[in-house]
Amino acid sequence: MVIPVHDVNPTRRTPWVTYALLAANFVVFVFFTPGVVGSLTGSGSSLAELCDLQAFLDRYAAVPRELIHHQMPRLVPTGATGVGPQGPGCVAGPPSYEKSPELSVLTAMFLHGGWLHLLGNLLFLWIFGNNVEDRMGHLRYLLFYLVCGYASAYGFALTNPDATTPLIGASGAIAGVLGAYLVLYPRARVWVLVPFLIFLPLRLPAWIVLGLWFVLQAVYSSGAGVTGAGTVAYAAHVVGFVVGMLLAWPLKPGTPPPPEPGGIRFGRQTRRTW
Template identity: 55%
Template structure:
């Protein structure tokens, strides 16, 4: 496991789309039953049933992408909970809604941290509209890639990690030498500042190994991460190689360190340059 917390790669303008995506995901999570923030969803067994129905309604069920909406009786539910209602769900649209739904606080915070660290630079390089389109397409391809591997799964799939993985792949192509400060739990959370190619390659290998170790369908959608990452890298490579006047990777722009900055954190690099 690797946890990026900071990259030394300043942006030229405010990453409006990245911040908006983070805000929407946070609001959706707080307003839903998963957060446990609102008392209207009840507590105990009632809350658990509400959470299951919520994920079934707004999340992706891989089987539904290929075979259409499942009968409510076939959707898994905790013991003692009624089957989720038939909401007239459109499976292809559930891929989009699932990008903004998360299954726990840790799930939300982890995804938003990755999006914050890597998404702003991709937005600045691609432009806001292209970046948003890229994000959504990466999310769709990642989800369908997972559904292809687990075609008969009736478990709900939620989260933005497939789309964010696309941003990671794009970052690897565009900024392989940018310095990324990351925490490694197996090193007792020691912060290390490494080039992006090392951090992201290590992350990708971990996803690949985890996917091989859980072929029956893991709790974490590793296959979606792999597909999203591969799409992000290849899409960015094709776009920036074929677009006239656009070079491929550019080196990270250095930013002066603040006086007295430590060896790992060299002062804020996420402040937009006006």
């Protein structure tokens, strides 16, 4: 697996929507997700914080069974703790709120399960989102991002109609951005780090970097080559990527190619004279 860190593909306009999405994901995770403050201060996660997090996700995350059947469970975590026959745990009770499964897809796009989940998504959005926004324009890019997020969530739900595990993260929407980038800028150069004893910096065309990423997601979504694949919604990534490619395809004929790099060092471009 390669880790992208920078692309050689300048933009013409400031990617305000990409910046706003980056900020929104970070703010929601740090300031609204239960238990994150404790992890930052080193106090760890108590049972009460874990119950709060479970109740928070159950309310604001997208649940495949709710999306398909439009049916709320009778009992949900309340955020309280108690002691049952099997020891301490979270208390469940009737929901005290009305939840819209359709709206939960939107809120779920700004929730993340941990720092690695968050920072990985933000890295890919930071590298590839600005060029897609530059090509589409601000408003169309925002609608595109949301459509890919919804398509990935419902695509995963259709393949897992009875799943009750909360579906969270911007991965599906960002997968759509990656699919669009592959269609629009397949020859753009991307600096990546390849883990081989040490991290080796290489400059590869986008079609290799993103094509490899898509192949891995497709393999993982089939359950091959991984264990515990149920913790990651790889099928949502595949759906989002394909939808992003299809939506970006009409824009391909009018997309100017990225500049051919001259002499390039890692992370910056230099001028070559002959």
